[in-house]
Amino acid sequence: MEILIAILTVFTQPQLLILVGIGTFAGIYIGAIPGLSVTMAVSILISFTFSWEVLPAISLMVGIYMGGVYGGSRTAILLNIPGAPSAIATAMDGYPMAQKGEAGQAIGVTTVMSFFGGLIGILVLALAAPFVSEFALTFQPRDYMLLAVLGILLVGSLSTGSLVKGIFAGALGIAIGSVGRDPLTFTERFTFDFKLMEGGISFIAVMIGMFGVSEALQQLQNVNMKSVRQKIDRIVPSFGTIKKYLPLSLQTSSIGVIIGALPGTGGDIAALMAYDHAKRVTKNPKVPFGQGAMEGLVAPETANNAAVGGAFIPMMTLGIPGDAVTAIMIGALFIHGLNPGPMLMIDQPDMFWFIVGALLTANFFMLIFGLTGIKTFTKIVEMPRSIIIPLILLLSIVGAYAVNTSITDVYWMLGFGVFGYFMRHYGYPLGPVILGVILSRLLDDNWRRAIISEREDLGRFFEGIFTSPLSLVLFVSVILIFVSQTPIWTALKRRLFGGETL
Amino acid sequence: MDPEFRGDIDHHDGTSDALPGGYVEKRRPGELGFAIFLTLASLGLLYSAYGISGFEALSSPGSVPMATTTVMLISALVVAWRTAKLPKVAGETLSKDILPVMVIIFVGFLILFGVLLKPLGFLPTSALFLVAAIKLLSRKGWGYSLTIAFLSLFVIWLVFRIVFTVLLPAGIVPEAEFIQFFRNLLSGKG
Numbered sequence: 001m002e003i004l005i006a007i008l009t010v011f012t013q014p015q016l017l018i019l020v021g022i023g024t025f026a027g028i029y030i031g032a033i034p035g036l037s038v039t040m041a042v043s044i045l046i047s048f049t050f051s052w053e054v055l056p057a058i059s060l061m062v063g064i065y066m067g068g069v070y071g072g073s074r075t076a077i078l079l080n081i082p083g084a085p086s087a088i089a090t091a092m093d094g095y096p097m098a099q100k101g102e103a104g105q106a107i108g109v110t111t112v113m114s115f116f117g118g119l120i121g122i123l124v125l126a127l128a129a130p131f132v133s134e135f136a137l138t139f140q141p142r143d144y145m146l147l148a149v150l151g152i153l154l155v156g157s158l159s160t161g162s163l164v165k166g167i168f169a170g171a172l173g174i175a176i177g178s179v180g181r182d183p184l185t186f187t188e189r190f191t192f193d194f195k196l197m198e199g200g201i202s203f204i205a206v207m208i209g210m211f212g213v214s215e216a217l218q219q220l221q222n223v224n225m226k227s228v229r230q231k232i233d234r235i236v237p238s239f240g241t242i243k244k245y246l247p248l249s250l251q252t253s254s255i256g257v258i259i260g261a262l263p264g265t266g267g268d269i270a271a272l273m274a275y276d277h278a279k280r281v282t283k284n285p286k287v288p289f290g291q292g293a294m295e296g297l298v299a300p301e302t303a304n305n306a307a308v309g310g311a312f313i314p315m316m317t318l319g320i321p322g323d324a325v326t327a328i329m330i331g332a333l334f335i336h337g338l339n340p341g342p343m344l345m346i347d348q349p350d351m352f353w354f355i356v357g358a359l360l361t362a363n364f365f366m367l368i369f370g371l372t373g374i375k376t377f378t379k380i381v382e383m384p385r386s387i388i389i390p391l392i393l394l395l396s397i398v399g400a401y402a403v404n405t406s407i408t409d410v411y412w413m414l415g416f417g418v419f420g421y422f423m424r425h426y427g428y429p430l431g432p433v434i435l436g437v438i439l440s441r442l443l444d445d446n447w448r449r450a451i452i453s454e455r456e457d458l459g460r461f462f463e464g465i466f467t468s469p470l471s472l473v474l475f476v477s478v479i480l481i482f483v484s485q486t487p488i489w490t491a492l493k494r495r496l497f498g499g500e501t502l
Numbered sequence: 503m504d505p506e507f508r509g510d511i512d513h514h515d516g517t518s519d520a521l522p523g524g525y526v527e528k529r530r531p532g533e534l535g536f537a538i539f540l541t542l543a544s545l546g547l548l549y550s551a552y553g554i555s556g557f558e559a560l561s562s563p564g565s566v567p568m569a570t571t572t573v574m575l576i577s578a579l580v581v582a583w584r585t586a587k588l589p590k591v592a593g594e595t596l597s598k599d600i601l602p603v604m605v606i607i608f609v610g611f612l613i614l615f616g617v618l619l620k621p622l623g624f625l626p627t628s629a630l631f632l633v634a635a636i637k638l639l640s641r642k643g644w645g646y647s648l649t650i651a652f653l654s655l656f657v658i659w660l661v662f663r664i665v666f667t668v669l670l671p672a673g674i675v676p677e678a679e680f681i682q683f684f685r686n687l688l689s690g691k692g
Contacts, residue, residue, distance in 0.1 A: 048662065048666040048668055049666065051666075051667060051668070052666075162581075164577045164580045164581050164584070165577070165581055167573060167577045168540065168573075168574055168577040168578055168581060171570045171571070171573040171574040171577065172574055174566070174570040175547060175551075175567060175570045175571055175574065178566060178567050178570070182563040184563065185562075185563045187554060187555065187563040187564075188554075189551075189554050189563060189564070189567055190547065190550055190551070190554075190567065192550065213612070217605050217608060217609070220602070220604045220605055220608060220639075221599075221602060221604075221605075223604075223639050384640065385639070386636060386639035386640035386641075387636060387639075387640070387650055387654070389635070389639065390631065390632050390635035390636055390639065390651075391632075391654055391658070393608070393611075393612060393631075393635070394628055394631060394632065394658065395658070397612065397615055397616070397619070398624070398628075398658075398662065398668070398670065401619065401670070401671075402662075402666075402668045402669070402670070405669060407616060407619065407620060410615075410616045410619070411616055414609070414612050414613065414616065417612075418609060421605070422532075422536055422600075425530065425532075425533075425600055426530060426532075426533045426536050426537075427525075443566065444566040447561075447565070447566055448561040448565070448566075451560045451561045451565075452561045456559055456560050456561060458560065
């Protein structure tokens, strides 16, 4: 009963409900406008909402997150430009449909299926998270350390670029996160005797630089791209269509949740795997895959929205983000004094259930906004880049400044923006950097705790790893990633998931 | 799509296959230089990390920094080694594809923005930036640039000051007095 009340908190305060709605609405458009991304939006938004109360701020960000994951599919279908990494698979069949004049139908099905997938994801989150967090209480510091390493490695190896570049990016993130005075001994680290570095580098400055500025700078190279107009007519899909794809969507939703729940993997991989799954199980598609098959649209869209709920599981129960967006969400929770991890579920269960409620509400808003307002949508998406880019840059600067009202942060942001710009050009993934920055403290603390409890003895440390099944699984996974160099991902998935839920 | 291509999908724009995330089999202009820079930087950081507490103890404050910078150095070396062996991308130049004039101009704009933000205040600096940036990018008349710039600045200012209540440097514009004036006006009426 208490749980239900906590879930329904969103509805008891109209302000929160409106904020979730605005967030979802904005998220859909942000995800859909080429040149704007969810990571960018949430990282800039953190700096503006940090003076707010916790609940309104979370409502807004949850809305943006949910809407953004869905919104990315719009441009994937209409323009063949995935608005978010998780919509890459959507473009494969969505765009061919649009070319055949079936854009409205494609968007309609996408919306309903995203809603369906989102619902399943949230359901699993609500059911599994309490158990996972209870299980997480038995984790030793070394397990946390290994999980953090694993998460960073997975993001580096699976989502983007080459593995070595991913490892570099992750390590760089951890190093950035350790700048400043060490919280345990107060020793200076990487400060180079500069006074202004003693407080460390604001992770928000890093985020905004990497996801806001560097992306805007890159967009400068395609300022004059013309957008293509598409005809959109009937959008609400018939019940028959939905019923037909229900079995497939159930399967792909499960894929989405499982992959979303693994630390280090998010909606992008979930969508690609689901697409692959649909291709294998659909024996006789009406239209071949890649030429506008409905199945090729249903699978990734259910999966990436189901992955949202899934990704919140490790984020809320372990404090380990699944991808760049959840890393930023964790940053947002930190800013508001919440500490995601097993203790959150025990100390503030209401907060967890509130977030579940907000996600659920956002999912409904997504359905409503997705099926309406399609005319205004096409107009907004055509907004010229020559206006969008300066605005993003302006928002980035103001955002970086606003958190600590310090100009230093603005320069950090610019520095990381330019650095991130080069990283993008040369194929270094940015996600692991952010994950590294966020997890740096957790990794450092837990390593030191673990090794102190083993009396500084590496032998005993490894003995501890090999005698605990969980530590062993995590350790072997980390080693396997290093050794294999290629995603050995199906096997790993089973291992890991078994380790987490048993 | 090349199945081996796992370029940077953070760059979701997908507008050009040349732009995002480099190539698997080829080296872009400046890529080797960047890799060498990263290697040297990692070396410098490793030295700095060693300076934190040396090999004092496994739990010392410098242990994780040393481990991470070692990982950075090794991976940067591997990347540099691999990059050096790759053939160059045909038809790309540093000034055209990696660092076009526009990007350099905008970085300059941003630095200038940071310098002017405190003394001049948020509103004048942003107005200058927006007008210049939109004029430069859209290549349309002054009327267009000015209108769009001021309109969007007004909306942003409203959202920040009223909705998010973010404190921005006032500088030379008497912003607070301005808001107070309107507050008084509204409360006088209501």
